[in-house]
Amino acid sequence: MVNKDIAFWSRFKGELIAAAPGLGIDKLSITTAEPFLELKERLLRHRELGHESGFEEPDLDLRTDPSLHMADAKSIIAIAVAYPSKLKDAPVSEPGKRRGILSRSAWGEDYHQALRRRMANLSAWILERLPEAKLLSMVDTGALSDRAVAERAGLGWSGKNCSIITPELGSWVYLGEVITNLPLPADSSLPDGCGDCTLCIDACPTGALVGPGQLNAQRCISFITQTKGFVEDEMMRKIGNRLYGCDTCQIVCPVNRKIDIRHHPELLPDPEVAKPLLRPLLAMGNREFKEKFGSSSAAWRGRKPIQRNALIGLGNFRDEESVPDVANVLRNDPRPELRATAAWALGRIGTAEAVECLRSAYPEEKDAEVLAAIDRALSAQDAN
Template identity: 80%
Template sequence: MMENNKQFWIELKNDMIDAAPRFGIDQLKVTTAEPFTELKERLIRHRERGHESGFEEPDLDLRTEPTLHMSDAKSLIAIAVAYPSKMKNAPVSEPGKRRGILSRSAWGEDYHQALRRRIAKLSEWIMERVPDAKLLSMVDTGALSDRAVAERAGIGWSGKNCSIISPELGSWIYLGEIITNMPLPPDQALPDGCGDCTLCIDACPTEALVGPGQLNSQRCISFITQTKGFVDDEMKLKIGNRLYGCDTCQIVCPVNRKIDIRRHPELEPDPEIVKPLLRPLLKLGNREFKEKFGTSSAAWRGRKPIQRNALIGLGNFRDAESVPDIADVLRADPRPELRATAAWALGRIGSEEAIERLQEARSEEKDVDVLSAIDRALDKQQKD
């Protein structure tokens, strides 16, 4: 039977906070299971503007009403786990050996696994003390909004860059939560700490941050690098050499500048995985891709986005030595999205060999979208 003693829940919560570091949890806070009414209104406006990414849970009620997941929910336990922001011994990108970059959230072990393991340990600890407790955990892929839970619980405030910013950990944190029927005493939300600062909004490469805390996901590089389809030429230029994600709005944040927390070995980056050579990526089969990236959260969309983005990176580097590899993609890859991107990359490089390869492909290509990309690339050379 659930304990009715208020002091019991106060002491349990304090003990839980003390125990959290043993499970690899850097912050633990609690909030109520009340609905996130204001968030729902914001999400409705977000949808009406066409600013969703398409990766979100479509049911706004599920994202904002904890009791739809557990009818007798009383509390939400919010956790945060810090990840590194700097890479030791980062390899150098140089002509002929150009490299791409994965965002910091994809460094080390897939954070979904890292957080689920920690939450499982915390849940086991709770059940030993409250055997009749109900616990439902969520990490990123759950319907409930991790950021909304973390904000109301006081893990951090919601920054203008749409990240939760912890005063101690910055925004370099993974978030998760447990819905429970335990009536734990809630923590207080933190006041906004951004003040008049707009560095993140000013620095966004694609002006995806359309206002404080307002993100047009359709223009966000982080989301675009995870899509599988065609990317328009304007966005290709903005992507640069990013293979997965974008950290710009977090890098410029003054709170983040001096924060680099390295408490968890499994979250440390392998430089050759998170800053890989681009040319070898073009030849990776599914098995090789899983062997190289399978433990990273960047692998969730498969190899097509990574390979497409590698072509974009080589084009933006104007890496003439990579022309044969790019041309092989244009000539033989079965995926039109990659052939079209290869055509763009060759046009961007613009060397004599690149133009020859484009002209050769022009006479053999049948796909309308790829032919259009080849023609744009060749037209660019005539204009230049």
């Protein structure tokens, strides 16, 4: 990179931005590779408050210092790829055929794959012109904070709902970044565009948005639907029929309301995957699960969370026709988390058949937590 002046890097950056749409990238901007010092302070406070999800990279230095990933890093290329927000020809949810819903970020092809492919094409484009370039791509599972990079690069501002909100695409975007040793001119961050609006905070079903840009992940439905363990009664009621993720704080955002980007075919949803029938999920084996959901990012935690959330959905629908299916889980499923959730669902449905299933399962059950769930479900019936 000897003998390349500021004018060269400015022209190269312009060519890179111009090439982005042809590489499947909707927006591209640049920031420096300086440490994210303010972010580190926020993350420390976040941890002290017990607001982490548990899915994050635990080393805060790795999350905030690009030089730990590339010693001679000079710049970070931030990208955004838009995904659809509307489900066209959505199947109807009706008694006996109740349906769950995946969050919009899980509707199409697994975004990790979609973005990695685009960043590989971006890297190839750069290397063809500058073979000496060093490039390290990250998306979501990388240690760096995608949102912090995108905010500083000016892709969008950090909304009160903790999403990056781009002026053109709203927050319906996947984010990724490429750390590089190329000294590209940095873009400026954008001013806050939320103003006095608090619709996202007001609409959060569980109060997980504890302040502007402050999320208690332990109460966030999106994170709870991805856990594998037992879920408290309060949270199960709030989950509704969500199988994976939660879009409430994005749906109510005024910037997002009329945005529905559909020009990436692999990100378009299959309605039967995005809004699947709940009852068939309960008996679905691993092979069938992978065939149906394997190309979606919702599959990353396996079938247990999806099946547990399907039971929650049937309970919240009070779907009487599903009682035999739910009772079969309570009697025969080897996983205590699912048996306990089935007991809760039968209690919510509350018909005579559901109550009888709870009573008949009790003598055969050995797990203490499942027995406690059956007790709670029966006690709730006695109180009614």
